[in-house]
Amino acid sequence: MKHPRPTRRAGRVAALVTAVTLLAAPLAAVPATVAAPTASAAVSTSVTVKKIATKTAPYKKKATVRPNVVAKGKVSVKSKTLTVKKSGKTIAKNKKSVALKAGTYKVTTKVTYKTYRLTSAKKKVWSATKSKSLTQKLVVKQGKKPSRTTPVSKYNCPSWAPVKGNQSGIYHVPGGRYYKVTTPEECFTTASAARAAGYRASKNG
Structure with a gap:
């Protein structure tokens, strides 16, 4: 019994189906969507005490020094203070800012703060008071004498x-x-x- 030969049109259709299948196969491996970062992941909560940079005091005057604290996210800073020592002697304790003449100092920056979380009703639930501190050597330089x-x-x-x-x-x-x-x-x-x-x-x- 003789089998009928495939027609040219049938061959073309088969080739087209094969091509479409090959092109579609790699696309199936690509995920349809990429999850976007949530708002909570985008903004983290942190409190960082940073070193105070070297200061220059105007000639025969003093330079004002303040705490260098960076807070972000769900946090409320309660206080930022400085304790300053020179040659082992405390010259300022728990001050918001200190005026210092040229010299070398031991400076401790302390920050107290609270963090919070939001309930489903958008109400803030606060943590207990926390604190961080950093002790550093601070150099205050003498400015040039003006005319x-x-x-x-x-x-x-x-x-x-x-x-x-x-x-x-x-x-x-x-x-x-x-x-x-x-x-x-x-x-x-x-x-x-x-x-x-x-x-x-x-x-x-």
Whole structure:
């Protein structure tokens, strides 16, 4: 018994079905969806006490130092304080900020905080109070001496900037006739610094 030969059209259909099957096979291995991160995973809760960077104090003045604390997520910071020691002696204890002159210090930063979780009713349930601390060596550098500064009192300039510049645009040097009675607007390290700022020398000393 003779079998009928497949027609050309039947062969083309079979080839097309095979091609589609081969193309679709790799796609089946790819997941249909990728799960997006939840909101809770995106924002974690943490409190980090970081080192305070080296400070530079203005010349003959002090630099203000504050705690360096980073908090994020479901947390409420209750306090951030500093305890500062120099040569073993405590010079500040549990302060929100401390003004320090040039020198080397031992600084302890302490933070107290609470974390919370949300109930299904969106109500906050708080933890007990927690704390973290960090002790470090802190260097406060001395700033460069400027050529001008402000008076220390009504009639006096600082010893390192003794030249007086008054409101008339005249400067007076120590030993001058009117030096002691002159009320300075500004003080300068040298006469040349006063001239550079636009002041002229007193004609009467």
